Amino acid sequence: MNRVDVILSERELERLVNVIDSCGTPGYSVARHVTGRGAHGLVASEALEVTGLGTNVHVIIFCEEPVTEALRTALRPLLAYYGGVAFVSTCEPV
Amino acid sequence: MNRVDVILSERELERLVNVIDSCGTPGYSVARHVTGRGAHGLVASEALEVTGLGTNVHVIIFCEEPVTEALRTALRPLLAYYGGVAFVSTCEPV
Amino acid sequence: MNRVDVILSERELERLVNVIDSCGTPGYSVARHVTGRGAHGLVASEALEVTGLGTNVHVIIFCEEPVTEALRTALRPLLAYYGGVAFVSTCEPV
Amino acid sequence: MVDTALALQNILTPPVLFFFLGMLAVLLGSDLEIPAPLPKLFSLYLLLAIGFTGGVQLERSGLSLTVLLSVGAAVFMASVIPLYSFLILRTRLDVYNSAAIAAAYGSTSAVTYITAESFLRVLELPYDGFMVAALALMESPAIIVGLLLVRLLGRSSRKPGQEKVGPGAVLHEAFLNSSVFLLIGSLLVGFLVAQQGPTGVQKLEIFTDKLFYGVLTFFLLDMGLVAARRLNELRRAGPFLIGFAVLMPLVNAFLAIGLAAVLGMSQGTALLFAVLCAGSSYIAVPAAMRMTVPEANPSLYISTGLGLTFPFNIIVGIPLYLQVIKTVIPAG
Amino acid sequence: MVDTALALQNILTPPVLFFFLGMLAVLLGSDLEIPAPLPKLFSLYLLLAIGFTGGVQLERSGLSLTVLLSVGAAVFMASVIPLYSFLILRTRLDVYNSAAIAAAYGSTSAVTYITAESFLRVLELPYDGFMVAALALMESPAIIVGLLLVRLLGRSSRKPGQEKVGPGAVLHEAFLNSSVFLLIGSLLVGFLVAQQGPTGVQKLEIFTDKLFYGVLTFFLLDMGLVAARRLNELRRAGPFLIGFAVLMPLVNAFLAIGLAAVLGMSQGTALLFAVLCAGSSYIAVPAAMRMTVPEANPSLYISTGLGLTFPFNIIVGIPLYLQVIKTVIPAG
């Protein structure tokens, strides 16, 4: 079983959730108010939430390999346009 | 060494912490205000925190295999009754 | 590719970010408001944010093995002095 | 037929207009959001303020027979409404969901009550401030009746390995739930402070009274956002539940108005009583049901109450009930 | 040359002093912080309060020619400023960053406007309250002009596989952005409530009026923290952008003052108009640019506006523009 971690701007969360849903994932979890630094040199900060730019979200999806494959295909253009990162690792249910 | 990720409703956090403590874990971390979708079809949202239903919590436990095994046994009934998910992956200390 | 998870007190975040930057990481993400229990027997709680002690932060770094190695060396004294935990696991980009 | 002047007088107040604005934001797809935990701040404030003010009023009116009768009637309705609601809901839903929704409708909505009170102040219609005690005491019986229904009728389907929640936990949830606790606690504080004379009350009133209308307005903006999002979900719940969510408050309010007339309540007090019975709880009941009846689907009992019954009461119900009351109960 | 009394009168007010205190905290390395989402609470409150008050004023003044001319002038400036700003920025920056920064300067800064209004109240200089309508209507045209620039001049560099954002999404962002929506919505609510007579307005005024100065003060403490952190980042942006961030508001303000004189605005109203044109948006434009021009670097358009233009307008600009206005426009 896989665990997919996606981190990108809060403003793209709705788009991301649509992508996740369309890939047939069994579920997902979202943590908001995540800040950080990435390839775009941007250091998001909670202090800028007031600008409407918001912070990042960290989305975790536990899913089987075929869904992971679908996510891979669907996530790449989103990340290419808006920035953000996504990584896959393996895990097993308790 | 293992990493156990548990995601379930905030309202069950106290029960979960009791379970974690009783398994002899060296520690744990809790992130609140996590939202998501799961097998129960529920999409929790921060906007509903006001209902007292709260959101989900994401609990991470880094522990050795025997503790993981104890956690497995102890977590299953909790997840079966209240819902939520838990996954195990491997890691090593820095 | 590796995923490094660091959890320590919010008050040491600035120090940690300096360490992360000096190791040449491609990026990192920070989730604040994390509570927990650890070797120091401390159970941080959001209710104590008002004391200025703050809560913990959970920092995630996705990076290649050489950077991980640099992080290992740089993180250990920080964790030894201030407390906190850090673990490494493997992953791959989507 | 409907008194449009009265309806407009209700709609064109800041709280109701901001409630519309919140709904509109969701319908048009604006990203307007009152981030957590700010709605919680407003909600805690409103409970504290209304509890404190109610306690002060209770001290002033004394624990008379009128008070006991009014509060007793509220507890009675909170116990009876879940019973007939359950019978109706059981025709389409399982025991767990029926009991959870029934409990929500037996209990009440604090914000609907507060909006009705604000409306009475705008109209300068007198009412008994101690009705807030009824508000505080309606959550617990509804929760208990709801859980009794599950215990008596739903037990068989529970799997043997599952955790059990004892009656102690149920009573605990019914009386120590944060909202109920804060409301009753603030009521007691208000009562005690009022006994010491007017100084303490006056010092806090700047906070509990002057700010009140503004915070209510802000909170209703948020409730508009929440209600509109729930409305969407409710569409999926089907016509039966949609009908229930609109007709049930009407039935409950009309029964309440009848009872109010029998008990000799004034017009203002009768409106508060009607609104208490018409409202559906979204603060104490969901938390209690989540713990004790996890088989029920929270989106059902939250969406019916928040998505439809709540806006219905705020926009249509309050002026409508008052109009009916005016034909049934003579002016003070 | 500069009227020091006027400048001091501006600086020695609580909002501006707390703004300094915030900047000082960052410069000295204090860990002072107003944790999220508290700044959002202040920001939502200020937009709601200013919108509501503006709506009330608009209802009182009526939709006269003066109102239409003033608002029209604001929309005109919001469309023109991005054009000449773009030409200047394009000498050093690429199309995307130039367009994004140009849009920010075409639009305006709500807090700068509010601070100027508070300053006028301290000086007891009359002004037209309906100018808040101009504030609400300046965000959208600037966003649209900025995006047109990108469409016309920057399209070629987009890779084929990339997602496309249609004109619908752009208009959506321009008009339904949370800040614009709340401002316009509160304005409409204020207008409607004021039409019903003074009672509703008075009940909310305790909240929207009496608290206002305090919340503004608190918010400016936070803005001082934010601005000082951005100032650091701006240093990396180089002398060209630093110069732009200080000279552009001056140019825009002086053009605005000229236009205000031609249109016959009063001294107070002219100051508000100058400040609207001099300000740079940090609430609606960044969100719109992030979605539609992700090629632009957000730290550039946020840092110039928040790190330099904002403090410049608050501390130097407001008294300076008023001084110039006093030499150009005769007192009421």
Added chain:
Amino acid sequence: MVDTALALQNILTPPVLFFFLGMLAVLLGSDLEIPAPLPKLFSLYLLLAIGFTGGVQLERSGLSLTVLLSVGAAVFMASVIPLYSFLILRTRLDVYNSAAIAAAYGSTSAVTYITAESFLRVLELPYDGFMVAALALMESPAIIVGLLLVRLLGRSSRKPGQEKVGPGAVLHEAFLNSSVFLLIGSLLVGFLVAQQGPTGVQKLEIFTDKLFYGVLTFFLLDMGLVAARRLNELRRAGPFLIGFAVLMPLVNAFLAIGLAAVLGMSQGTALLFAVLCAGSSYIAVPAAMRMTVPEANPSLYISTGLGLTFPFNIIVGIPLYLQVIKTVIPAG
């Protein structure tokens, strides 16, 4: 013996009653919670308001000898209390924990001070508003003395590989800690604004003065929750620390009352001074100790102060100290 009327007059005020309500919620197991960062909002507001008001008072009284003597006495007590506290604590605890707890008791509790001030206003007993300057200046010396103790007596046990925290970092933490900074900064702002005349002060007073009692009440509800949770933890700390947490404030208060009598303070001012010395810091000292003495266990120095000394001072201390003062210092 104890003046029950005075004690009741203190207990039956809204802030103290809501403090009890918070404690009760935890003891009964209610899930009542004021979610983060709302307590931080209240705390920032109280520091800003009290600092501003103190600055205004300081400007009015001028920098007289009385002011200097009172503030000097406070700094003296903040330096001396940690010394004898350390000696007592060292009989049972190691150097690190002894020094950290000693520093907390040398410093003071802003909320205890504020509650005492509110109590004086209820009693209409006059006091010197400039005492807030003493409050602001008591955090730093206590932190410095605490750290000197660690440096002089605890150094040997540090491992060689460990990070070192220089004296610069210590002074930084002592003076630029967010709470100390906001308090002193607001004091200076209040001073400067008051110098400009009454207009600026009046405009902000609606915010800093009228809301104050309500926010204090709300904050004490939260502090009741926090204190009761800490009380639990304290039980594990053993009878020695429990005794220390109750007896130390008494000793410090009585010494302070003696000094106040010698310096000729009025009854009201003497109460504030006693409360300053009796309080234990939970806002600046913990943060400083965490950074510079990580060997100390935070739950010890936070739990003694918040779990026992704080409620003791709020409930028993304030009326008790006033009673003693009335026998020692003649009425104004």
